[in-house]
Amino acid sequence: MTELRRPIESGVPESFPFMHPLLKKNYGHWAWHDRPRPGVLHHVAESGDEVWTVKAGTQRQMDVYTIRRLCDIADQYAEGHVRFTVRSNIEFMVSKWEMVEPLIKTLEAEGFPVGGTGNSVSMISHTQGFLHCDIPATDASGVVKSLMDELYEEFKHEEMPNRVKITTSCCQINCGGQGDIAINIQHTKPPIINHDLVAGICERPAVVARCPVAAIRPALVNGKPSLEVDEKKCVCCGACFPPCPPMQINDPVNSKIAIWVGGKHSSTRSKPAFHKLVAAGIPNNPPRWPEAAEIVKKILYAYKEDARPWERMNEWIERIGWPRFFEITGLPFTKYHLDNWRGGRNSLNASAHIHF
């Protein structure tokens, strides 16, 4: 047997060798920026150097041909450098304004939309879904592709009150994170347990410990050690599924989509906020999820119409109040919107402030 190669434990590589020369030269010494048009950032350094960044959308899951094509474009227009944003947009840094238009033309001709800057709807951050995850109840790439097709113009223009961050997640773990609008799977039925497999695959105490409502207990089923779920207690979160795949939570019909709004990571103006449930019970309907897309657009356009400049989704709703939000979006308000989890009382209206 040949000698096994030991890894070089080099960790995170240095950024400078890969960075655009102007970014490297002016590192930490930028003076100001503006946006000459949607999809383009213009940064000016203290040295007087200027750099234009052209931002384009990608499919995130990229084949090598796409990546090489993007490299060709970068070689031709952007001195052979690119960077990616956390939302999987690609950015080309350009040292001459004259290169910006030709670069945009080329990108768009090749099918990469230019936009995603400022007060636009940027690329939807998404997870792995059917393509690679071991626990998804829906796909991610497909949901994002369908929605971005619908929101294409909103990506390319800066016409929203402020930036809009949309996220998707294919299970309740919510790897997609907080979003102004979050489109997440919500299971509605307790797991169906394949008792034949539990003993062989699952570490039972660990599974019991995962359940947030202590609904799981060890049991003997058909003479075999297994687990059982108190279905009245179960909140259908799916936490037991990753450590114990025989606890099938995914269900083609009963794993629904829920839509949440007003999540915000930044501390800009208002403090960070979690997204809040506004709609549930939406069918998980590949390949284009039209029902979910309809509701997303309803919310998005109500915000576009009504919010003031710089208000993020949560700040807009904070100002107009939830009654008005449900009124203008036409979404029903139900008992499921009341938070009965620990600390949920903090979300109740403990005042005489009423919106009419």
Next chain:
Amino acid sequence: MSKKMPETPMLDQLEGGPWPSFVTGLKRLAESEDKQYADRMKDLLGQLEHSYQTKKGYWKGGTVGVFGYGGGIIPRFSEVADQFPESAEFHTLRVMPPAGMHYNTDILRKMCDIWEEHGSGLIAFHGQSGDIMFQGCSTDQVQPAFDKLNELGFDLGGAGPAVRTSISCVGAARCEQSCFDEAKALRMNVNANLDDMHRPSLPYKFKFKFSGCANDCSNATQRADMAVIGTWRDDMQVNQEEIKKKVAQLGRKEFINQVIRMCPTQALGLNDDDTLDVDNKSCVRCMHCINVCTKALKPGKDRGVTILLGGKRTLKIGDLFGTVIVPFMPMQSDEDYENLVELGQKIIEFFAENALEHERTGEMIERIGLANFLEGIGLDVDPNMVSQPRTNPYVRTDGWDDEVAKWNARKGPAAAE
């Protein structure tokens, strides 16, 4: 070779529309008959179509790794391998990008070549944790693929109960609002904890994220156990001539609406001569006015970071934001950066010793209380850690005088001024 392309009526519908289509990319790979991955990608498309038809996923985990590491590979074995045998193994290599996700085309092409030879030709830039995801490797190709990427200067990221791959914003590389060297902080912190990344043995995952200012472009506050966010202590920098121009451009009413009224702490006023009045003691460094007036306003010069701890999503006890554990830590000298690394290591050590299995830092603090955590780490309490002091009286205060003495010892000289 030369399997037939699978029928994919549902996926085909995702080829229409203006946004770039991942399906078209997958098909291009599947149709590359001269490549070793063509058949694997045909079966991958077949399985994906099957998922779309049945609304179910068909991957399961397992154990696959590279020599010397205990993590960094996400193993995927198909549960429907009898129907789609070529993509029966479809593992992912999580590879850490340079901080800020900068690339030159030379390195991207080399990555493509390696993945064309050993993988599936499918790469995600990037996964939610910030890794480059080289997806679709068979078990026997994981080691050779890693060896080549590793020789190229890249290393595996985290998976499982480990320090995870980190993200920073573009920051100092291209943003005037950046208050520290995010990339340096990221690299130093992650690289100081590689053992806990590559040999997963923590109670659960631990994530660092770095944002240059309160705009938090790396989504650190909720998505990181340890969120490091740039800020400043002195007065913000104001160019009053540029303010006047901005007022002229927006008009007074809109300037008041968009800047003055939107300050969360009412720290701003518009003077009669259209210059800006900033009450820096009330300003909370939220970045709003600076975002609007990019030419006129800048963070101050005495820069550093605020550190929040404990952010995470739902499982198990519900969503948690990170909360402040260090209101301000200067971040200018090399020593400052080393202090940050030291604090990170102390926190990871405390987490390793005190968290229950599958508990994140936020949940651990929820269980033991912030006061105990701070004591364990050796950090002082500070009113910036709360949005308000406690409102319930269920507390024993028999150590009050001692705590007051500590506060006075710390604040004494300043308080006496």
